[in-house]
Amino acid sequence: xxxxxxxxxxxxxxxxxxxxxxxxxxxxxxxxxxxxxxxxxxxxxxxxxxxxxxxxxxxxxxxxxxxxxxxxxxxxxxxxxxxxxxxxxxxxxxxxxxxxxxxxxxxxxxxxxxxxxxxxxxxxxxxxxxxxxxxxxxxxxxxxxxxxxxxxxxxxxxxxxxxxxxxxxxxxxxxxxxxxxxxxxxxxxxxxxxxxxxxxxxxxxxxxxxxxxxxxxxxxxxxxxxxxxxxxxxxxxxxxxxxxx
Amino acid sequence: xxxxxxxxxxxxxxxxxxxxxxxxxxxxxxxxxxxxxxxxxxxxxxxxxxxxxxxxxxxxxxxxxxxxxxxxxxxxxxxxxxxxxxxxxxxxxxxxxxxxxxxxxxxxxxxxxxxxxxxxxxxxxxxxxxxxxxxxxxxxxxxxxxxxxxxxxxxxxxxxxxxxxxxxxxxxxxxxxxxxxxxxxxxxxxxxxxxxxxxxxxxxxxxxxxxxxxxxxxxxxxxxxxxxxxxxxxxxxxxxxxxxxxxxxxxxxxxxxxxxxxxxxxxxxxxxxxxxxxxxxxxxxxxxxxxxxxxxxxxxxxxxxxxxxxxxxxxxxxxxxxxxxxxxxxxxxxxxxxxxxxxxxxxxxxxxxxx
Numbered sequence: 001x002x003x004x005x006x007x008x009x010x011x012x013x014x015x016x017x018x019x020x021x022x023x024x025x026x027x028x029x030x031x032x033x034x035x036x037x038x039x040x041x042x043x044x045x046x047x048x049x050x051x052x053x054x055x056x057x058x059x060x061x062x063x064x065x066x067x068x069x070x071x072x073x074x075x076x077x078x079x080x081x082x083x084x085x086x087x088x089x090x091x092x093x094x095x096x097x098x099x100x101x102x103x104x105x106x107x108x109x110x111x112x113x114x115x116x117x118x119x120x121x122x123x124x125x126x127x128x129x130x131x132x133x134x135x136x137x138x139x140x141x142x143x144x145x146x147x148x149x150x151x152x153x154x155x156x157x158x159x160x161x162x163x164x165x166x167x168x169x170x171x172x173x174x175x176x177x178x179x180x181x182x183x184x185x186x187x188x189x190x191x192x193x194x195x196x197x198x199x200x201x202x203x204x205x206x207x208x209x210x211x212x213x214x215x216x217x218x219x220x221x222x223x224x225x226x227x228x229x230x231x232x233x234x235x236x237x238x239x240x241x242x243x244x245x
Numbered sequence: 246x247x248x249x250x251x252x253x254x255x256x257x258x259x260x261x262x263x264x265x266x267x268x269x270x271x272x273x274x275x276x277x278x279x280x281x282x283x284x285x286x287x288x289x290x291x292x293x294x295x296x297x298x299x300x301x302x303x304x305x306x307x308x309x310x311x312x313x314x315x316x317x318x319x320x321x322x323x324x325x326x327x328x329x330x331x332x333x334x335x336x337x338x339x340x341x342x343x344x345x346x347x348x349x350x351x352x353x354x355x356x357x358x359x360x361x362x363x364x365x366x367x368x369x370x371x372x373x374x375x376x377x378x379x380x381x382x383x384x385x386x387x388x389x390x391x392x393x394x395x396x397x398x399x400x401x402x403x404x405x406x407x408x409x410x411x412x413x414x415x416x417x418x419x420x421x422x423x424x425x426x427x428x429x430x431x432x433x434x435x436x437x438x439x440x441x442x443x444x445x446x447x448x449x450x451x452x453x454x455x456x457x458x459x460x461x462x463x464x465x466x467x468x469x470x471x472x473x474x475x476x477x478x479x480x481x482x483x484x485x486x487x488x489x490x491x492x493x494x495x496x497x498x499x500x501x502x503x504x505x506x507x508x509x510x511x512x513x514x515x516x517x518x519x520x521x522x523x524x525x526x527x528x529x530x531x532x533x534x535x536x537x538x539x540x541x542x543x544x545x546x547x548x549x550x551x552x553x554x555x556x557x558x559x560x561x562x563x564x565x566x567x568x569x570x571x572x573x574x575x576x577x578x579x580x581x582x583x584x585x586x587x588x589x590x591x592x593x594x595x596x597x598x599x600x
Contacts (some may be wrong), residue, residue: 043443044473045314048272057452063441065453068336071306074298078310081294082268086443104306107299206586 008032021214021221051093070101073108099166112203130216165242171203173242254279260395267293270307305333312342313453315440321347330514335374339455343402349418352580360580361415366557388422484532493520533565540566
């Protein structure tokens with residue numbers, strides 16, 4: 001009988017530690033499927049962040065480095081300069097990329113580092129227990145914005161993709177969501193395209209994935225998916241933000 | 246090869262290139278700017294790569310990535326910049342990555358000054374970043390020695406998979422001396438089969454990492470690293486003993502300060518005072534045994550440590566001689582350099598008390 005579904009070769013057999021309903025697992029799979037389809041697993045070096053995906057080095061079945069909080073784009077720069085013929089990707093959350101690692105992502109993008117960043121935006125710090133992130137929506141309650149995020153004191157949620165798309169070094173930037181099947185398929189396409197752009201040597205590539213955190217949002221998995229659709233997408237519009245010719 | 250006249254910072258950069266370093270990541274800061282400038286010019290000529298990072302934090306993490314990818318890699322900075330690099334240095338030590346870090350020390354704390362100092366000794370030798378780890382710290386006192394130690398530093402880093410620091414100062418970085426780039430006998434180094442180079446399945450999957458969430462696993466990891474440190478102590482400790490054979494007072498100093506103390510020994514001899522110099526070349530591992538063995542000699546009455554700081558290495562000297570003889574300190578700080586006459590006056594004062 002023909003196999004119609006299987007685990008990508010680019011994922012290890014290690015059971016993932018993610019909470020029920022969290023979309024990290026889906027995004028891991030999309031990245032792994034991309035590596036399989038482009039036949040680049042043996043030539044790919046991934047960088048895990050600090051945050052919920054800190055153990056990504058146990059899940060991606062390729063050479064991996066674990067970076068300090070926010071520094072993945074700098075680590076990726078070091079790797080890519082040593083191995084310009086390899087495919088290098090970082091996998092980072094919103095606290096990692098948009099807060100503590102804001103300088104590193106901006107300058108890696110601006111240098112046009114030929115890497116791919118998978119940016120998980122779930123509007124909250126997950127691993128540390130639900131603190132406010134730079135991407136937390138206005139009025140969103142977190143443990144460090146218990147009265148809801150206020151623009152006057154906490155500023156506005158950062159649209160990283162739009163910001164990075166303004167940089168000349170950025171070759172491909174797209175925001176996607178994984179709240180339903182249709183959008184998951186689109187996310188897969190975007191991730192594959194970003195890797196293809198990197199392989200073609202066009203410059204810095206990033207896919208921002210709007211994701212869930214049922215545990216820290218205090219919602220069921222199903223409610224979380226609805227919340228992405230109804231609250232996140234209106235503020236974080238989906239689509240291609242930058243596509244170099 | 247004949248000698249060439251070179252500025253300390255440029256000599257460091259050239260020595261690194263000759264030692265096979267092809268990757269440099271740095272950020273501007275005085276008084277070490279000639280190192281990145283030299284690297285920016287020379288590395289592309291030899292097929293290497295120079296990146297001016299957006300910060301010292303980014304630079305050291307680029308070093309982490311490149312070292313983890315198997316390259317011979319370095320960064321350089323000066324005191325405030327080295328403080329910023331401590332996060333990455335701790336991760337590099339934890340992930341057991343080889344690299345060379347050059348600190349051309351300037352006065353501190355804070356923004357401090359830009360004149361030579363030795364006030365980063367504690368930071369270099371006692372940790373600097375978080376966690377249980379050590380750098381191998383090399384402290385040259387001439388530009389020739391700096392050049393020789395750069396190659397040695399890369400070799401030690403690769404042999405033990407541990408970051409190595411060259412602890413210089415603004416004086417060593419800025420002055421010019423004749424220097425010879427000698428053909429060194431290459432060490433037999435282990436293959437970097439742990440590096441992330443793309444996994445073809447012919448070795449275990451490479452994971453560069455310093456996270457060990459199970460405390461027992463982390464303790465085992467740290468214990469293994471500390472076992473390695475014992476090997477480094479046994480194999481790599483370097484110290485110069487000058488004029489100690491019949492010395493009444495032994496002066497300990499490293500780097501630039503040791504050069505000054507060397508001329509004080511001659512001034513003292515003319516006054517009939519017998520002074521020896523113990524110059525640690527490796528500040529970690531510290532030559533504690535050597536100091537202790539001299540402290541056991543009857544002719545040695547006292548120890549004096551001279552530093553361009555408020556007294557940092559003196560703690561290791563005092564620990565090493567373990568109360569066998571009195572331990573004194575003299576230092577200038579903030580970018581001020583001790584004058585030979587003042588050191589001699591200090592020696593005469595100690596002599597009056599201890600002899």
